[in-house]
Amino acid sequence: MVVTGWFVLLVALGVVPILVAPSPWVLLAWIVLCVVLLVVDVLLAASPKKVRLTRDLPGSIRLGESATSTLSVFNENRRRIRGTIRDAWQPSAGASPSRFRAGIDPERRVVLTTGLTPFRRGERRASAVTVRTLGPLRLAGRQATHPLAGAVTVLPRFSSRKHLPSRLARLRELDGRTSVMVRGQGTEFDSLREYVRGDDVRSIDWRATARRSDLMVRTWRPERDRRVVMVVDSGRTSAARVGDEPRLDTAFEAALLLGALATRAGDRVDLAIADRRVRARVQGASGADLLSQMVSAMAPVDPELVETDWAAVPALVRSITTQRSLVVLCTTLDTPGAARSLLAAVPQLASRHLVVVASVTDPALTALTTARDTRDDVYRAAAAERALLDVARVSAALRQLGADVVTGTPADLPPALADRYLALKAAGRL
Amino acid sequence: MTDTATRPRRTEAPGPRVPVVVRTRILLGLGAAVVVAVLALLVVGGLAGTTGSALDAASTQPSGAKALVSVLRGQGIDVTVTTTLSSTAAAAADDPAETTIFAHDSNGYLDADQWRRLAGASSHLVVAAPAQTALDAVAPGVTASTKELTGTLAPSCDLPALAQSSRVTGDGSRYTVAAGSDADRCLPATSGGGYGLVQQPFEGSTVTVVGTTSALSNEKVADLDDSAFALALLGDSPTLVWYLPSVDDLPKGTGTLASLTPGWVTPSIALIFAAGIAGAFWRGRRLGPLVVENLPVVVRSTETTEGRARLYQRGASRVHALDQIRVGALSRLALAVGLGRGADVDQVVRRVAQFLRVDPKQVRHVLVDAVPGDDAHLMALSDSLRDLEAAVARAVRPGARP
Structure with a gap:
């Protein structure tokens, strides 16, 4: 049972008869009148239990975009439903409007539309629908909550896809180029074509030229069907926020861009998200399917507050592939002490694979080192320098162990990683 | 009714925290303030206990009249101090003809009927600085003037009471007398008209209106001829009742809080209370349960740097x-x-x-x-x-x- 503000007003209006005839009996009579009206109104209200509810949900939403969820309410009463209906979503689903003023005639259906603009990645749930019906006097009514679960998957933002076209253009430049550019070991013979001015004379294929009357040159294409294995660290350090987003989200952005680029380049891409255990895996997918599998695998993963078990990572990579591949470790380079287990695992990987470690750096640290106006600032600058030096030391150690290191701010890391991949590809080192 | 949850993107700034030392100081300050307030109350209350009202027979303050009463007692006059009309009447009932009643109602407790009863209780009533209500009751024709009376006054009348004094401290109230009245007018003001003392008969007794009250006070009674004036005024009969009306003289039983309250107030309060309960149900009923959500940890990456x-x-x-x-x-x-x-x-x-x-x-x-x-x-x-x-x-x- 619920009462409305009108009922409160009705009770308060009893002051008027009391002023006219000041007596406790008037008070009693007024309260009895109010209670009678209340009971009558509750009895006349439509039953909030006699409704049929169905919810229609979008499958998934990309973070930062909007979608609509529809809730259809069928009135099974013989009376008209008037009142309020609430579609109960989690706050981070950004549901608006989540409550509706409803007037539904008997045996009729209304469709209520809720806009969803989630502001957190992962699975956003709706748990129930609450129906509140009011009586004809609008003084009181009844309320019932129907459990009606629903969920939408909020995918990573993948805002780094804006870098994809330019990187794909550079990939095409690698494709079909002649040895005018530097030819690496890993480039493969592609085709023969006619000589045009500017081609390296060394790439002229004399046999083919002899067969035809024109000068023919050989063209090369970058190696294909290499393997790229990405391991994203979802442990303790990935929970820290750099700028507006956790490090994990930046790692996802970088992994998505690299995956999109590598699968277009004809390489096979595998992804594993791991801390103490493997949180998600994407294996054996390619093309557009790969990206959709990657974002769905990433969507529900949140940073876990445990130390990442790097000792298990070589075995994880071995379980994905035994071929030589490009292994990208998206993690955080912190103090040498915290990176000890990473440093211990890298030689094993580097002996079989090409290892690239990608790490997010905080632009705030660099800003701290330059702002040295007050005493506090100087000490803060010293601590920031210390942190940068630690990162530099760990990076140097990793390079010594044979790994490649890519660092960048959240905005810079995804394109930087993609560029490193293109450079390795151009050099034929995959 | 709202789904309360902090937006995870917002880092929570720690609120201003009051250090323990400051909190202790605040508490100490509050305690000191309470102690000072209690002491002040005690001191003021103690002083009030010894102050007494003006012309109190037991008061030794400058405005009191203990000196005069003591001297009167020394003269063999039987002085009875009373604070209610009934005890005054009882004290004067023994020998009304040989009793003088001195009354000083500075707070205006007595009404016209009580004044009339007082005047009828003895043969001589001395009223000190009466208000107009009292004058209308026992001294018709005499009017209290709003102007103050000051200076040194001469009797300039032939009342025996003032025969031995020639200079009286005139601070107090002044009174005017309607023309044609047969009242004795004494102690005329040096300027502005009016008198410091008026005496006239009232229903078989004599009523003396005294405006120059300060001449009777401890402070001034020894000055000029004030003592002679006071003794002559109050010492003409063997019994003197010194009556300072008190709260007890107020009419009793005219009403309690309940009987004074209009009839609609109590039901209205009950009704508003009922409306408040209804309002609590109105606002307190949530539109369905909250939807729980696990919030992510929020750690800024520069946290350790700041700490270091x-x-x-x-x-x-x-x-x-x-x-x-x-x-x-x-x-x-x-x-x-x-x-x-x-x-x-x-x-x-x-x-x-x-x-x-x-x-x-x-x-x-x-x-x-x-x-x-x-x-x-x-x-x-x-x-x-x-x-x-x-x-x-x-x-x-x-x-x-x-």
Whole structure:
């Protein structure tokens, strides 16, 4: 049972008869009148239990975009439903409007539309629908909550896809180029074509030229069907926020861009998200399917507050592939002490694979080192320098162990990683 | 009714926390204030106990009348001090003809009927500084003037009471008498008209209106001829009832709080209370349960850096802090002047000095040797490091090279 503000007003209006005839009996009579009206109104209200509810949900939403969820309410009463209906979503689903003023005639259906603009990645749930019906006097009514679960998957933002076209253009430049550019070991013979001015004379294929009357040159294409294995660290350090987003989200952005680029380049891409255990895996997918599998695998993963078990990572990579591949470790380079287990695992990987470690750096640290106006600032600058030096030391150690290191701010890391991949590809080192 | 949950993107700023010392001080201050207030109340209350009202027979204050009453008693006059009308009437009932009643109603407790009863209780009623209500009741024709009476007054009338005094302190109230009245007018004001003492018969007794009350007070009774005036005024009969009306004289049983309250108030309060309960149900009923959500941890990546900075500062490890800045600056300078990251310190110093064309010792002092003695020195050295880096950056810019 619920009462409305009108009922409160009705009770308060009893002051008027009391002023006219000041007596406790008037008070009693007024309260009895109010209670009678209340009971009558509750009895006349439509039953909030006699409704049929169905919810229609979008499958998934990309973070930062909007979608609509529809809730259809069928009135099974013989009376008209008037009142309020609430579609109960989690706050981070950004549901608006989540409550509706409803007037539904008997045996009729209304469709209520809720806009969803989630502001957190992962699975956003709706748990129930609450129906509140009011009586004809609008003084009181009844309320019932129907459990009606629903969920939408909020995918990573993948805002780094804006870098994809330019990187794909550079990939095409690698494709079909002649040895005018530097030819690496890993480039493969592609085709023969006619000589045009500017081609390296060394790439002229004399046999083919002899067969035809024109000068023919050989063209090369970058190696294909290499393997790229990405391991994203979802442990303790990935929970820290750099700028507006956790490090994990930046790692996802970088992994998505690299995956999109590598699968277009004809390489096979595998992804594993791991801390103490493997949180998600994407294996054996390619093309557009790969990206959709990657974002769905990433969507529900949140940073876990445990130390990442790097000792298990070589075995994880071995379980994905035994071929030589490009292994990208998206993690955080912190103090040498915290990176000890990473440093211990890298030689094993580097002996079989090409290892690239990608790490997010905080632009705030660099800003701290330059702002040295007050005493506090100087000490803060010293601590920031210390942190940068630690990162530099760990990076140097990793390079010594044979790994490649890519660092960048959240905005810079995804394109930087993609560029490193293109450079390795151009050099034929995959 | 709202789904309360903090937006996870917002980092929570810690609220201002009151240190324990400050809280203790606030508590101590409050305690001190309470003690002072209690003491002040006690002192004021104690003083009030000894003050008494004006012309109180027991009061030794300047406005009291203990001196006069003592002297009257010394003269063999039987002085009874009363505070209610009934006890006054009882005290005067023995011998009304030989009793004088002195009444001073400074708070206006008595109404007209009570004044009339008082006047009928004895043969002589002396009223000190009466208000107009009292005058209308027992001295018709006499009017209280709003003007104050001041100065030294002469009797200028032939009342026996004033025969032995020629100069009386005139501070008090002044009264005017309607023309044609047969009242005795004494102590005329030196200016402005009016009298300090008026005497006239009232229903078989004599009523004396005395405006010059200060002449009776402890403060002034010894001045001029005030004592003679007072003794003559009040000492003409063997019994004197000194009556200062009190709260007990107020009419009783005229109403309680309940009977004075209008009839609609109590039901209205009950009704508003009922409306309040209904309002609580109205606002308190939630539109369905909350939907729970696991919120992510929010850790800023510079958290550890800030913590380390505070550690440096609290431990005053200036050399260590400066060394961090120096190592950072050295590696940046090494890159700037074209040496590798792993370059030797002396190499960097020499190269930088070359670029800037300064003494290598100065550069070495800033980059290596100087030991900060205090925070000001540390800041100065940090500034010189910054200046050095800026100078090198300017020097290696194309066109500026030597």
